[in-house]
Amino acid sequence: MQSNIHHPDDNDAKEAKESSQLATALLAPNRLVGRRDAGRSTGILTKKNLRYKHTFRILATFVLICTFLQVVSLANAAPDGAQPATIHSTRNFAILHAAIYDAVNNIEPKFSPYLVRLRDVPRSASQIAAADQAAHDVLAFLYPAFQASLDTELQQDLAQIPDNERKAQGIAVGHAVAGQLLAARSADGANVIPPPYVPGSQPGDYQLTPPNFAAADFTQWPNVTPFALERADEFRPGPPPALTSALYTEVFNEVKSLGFINSTTRTAEQTEIGKFWNGNIQDFWNEIAQTAALAHHLNLEHTARLFALLNISLADTGIAFFDAKYTYNFWRPVTAVRLADTDGNPQTDPDPTWLPLGTKTAPDPSYPGAHSAISKAGATVLGFYFGNRFAFDVTSESLAGVTRHFTSFSAAAEEAGLSRIFAGQHFRTDHVAGKGLGGQVAESIDENILVPEE
Secondary structure (H helix, E strand, O other), rough: OOOOOOOOOHHHHHHHHHHHHHHHHOOHHHHHHOOOOOOOOOOOOOHHHHHHHHHOOOOHHHHHOOOOOOOOOOOOOOOOOOOOOOOOHHHHHHHHHHHHHHHHHHOOOOOOOOOOOOOOOOOOOOOHHHHHHHHHHHHHHHOOHHHHHHHHHHHHHHOOOOOOOOHHHHHHHHHHHHHHHHHHHOOOOOOOOOOOOOOOOOOOOOOOOHHHHHOOOOOOHHHOOOOOOOOOOOOOOOOOOOOOOOHHHHHHHHHHHHEOOOOOOOHHHHHHHHHHHOOOHHHHHHHHHHHHHOOOOOHHHHHHHHHHHHHHHHHHHHHHHHHHHHHHOOOHHHHHHHHHOOOOOOOOOOOOOOOOOOOOOOOOOOOOOOOOOHHHHHHHHHHHHOOOOOEEEEEOOOOOOOOEEEEEHHHHHHHHHHHHOOOOOOOOOHHHHHHHHHHHHHHHHHHOOOOOOO
16 A cells, blocks of 8 residues: 655645644644543543643644643543543544544645535635634534633634634634534434443353442443444454353463463563553554654644544444444453353353452453554554554553553554453453454545545
């Protein structure tokens, strides 16, 4: 597959400069919108995220935090006007970046639109103003509690653009695109009350997990309308292994040994990896995309396209893996190990006190693995754009001060997936199925949307 990198020439110097600014700024809402807590996203914004404000100052619309915001405990419910914990952050990221992409692409239509094709858009319109306005409108709608701070940031940012017709035209484009995208997603099934989950009673059935026995989350997500896939089950993997199979015995004993909170077989590096990737995996992949976009000096149009492809792929991967999770309802390792005497497999021994590294388990069925699916989807999109080989560092909010280095996107994706075995969250079969699912979703999206205009 040919590279999708655009190398700016002398005639696009201005666009190249803008692209570097946008690449830096595009990640900001993604790192601010979610939280990292065993892969759960609540949409809560906290004062802890203020340190990103200085990093992503160019497009201030993307910075959602003002100094007056109080620290919100991760254990508290979302404040009034914020997205509830039942909304998965990948949806918000996809809406945001689709709006930025369509706003920019309507002014300079190099690619097919995601959704919105406006009539008679002047090429003279400011793409930066359009991107700013579209991002502001989406974020203000999704996070109304922060309307005032978003308004202030937008005005400060627009003030840096000359006050002329081009600016006004760009603002109008951003308004129009954001409005149409938000309207299109208004009845996508994300905002319904999640149906209660009733655990099964047979061996292998997902059970609420100790020590906190949190309720199963995102139970409505299999029915959310995909952004690009035809159906949530379009690439649904086959079922997990039978409990009496040799394969299940192998993966059971692996996670029982490596994932135990007090494991003596897990190496120090495996422990670091298990802790490092804990949290919202989509945040990591937006950070990696930012690093790659800056290193390759993408221009504005290509940066917007990259982040739209990435976040639409991650959103649809999320819908697809929740479809599979709540189809197979497979138990987590902590349940499997504690109840191994019920699984009919003489090669699996129970340990009624077993807990995973980190103690708690993500509150949804085990198969397929979310980290593995999201990471493979992210690596697939970035490989599509840049090729797989790329040297980069990744940081983690879950393990402050630690940096992991990689020489390819696929290597990072593989480590992120395996981290969940080391953390006692998943069986290796979850990892393999997740990789297959995420890769198929992203390949389908890369090949079929936001394609170059002929």
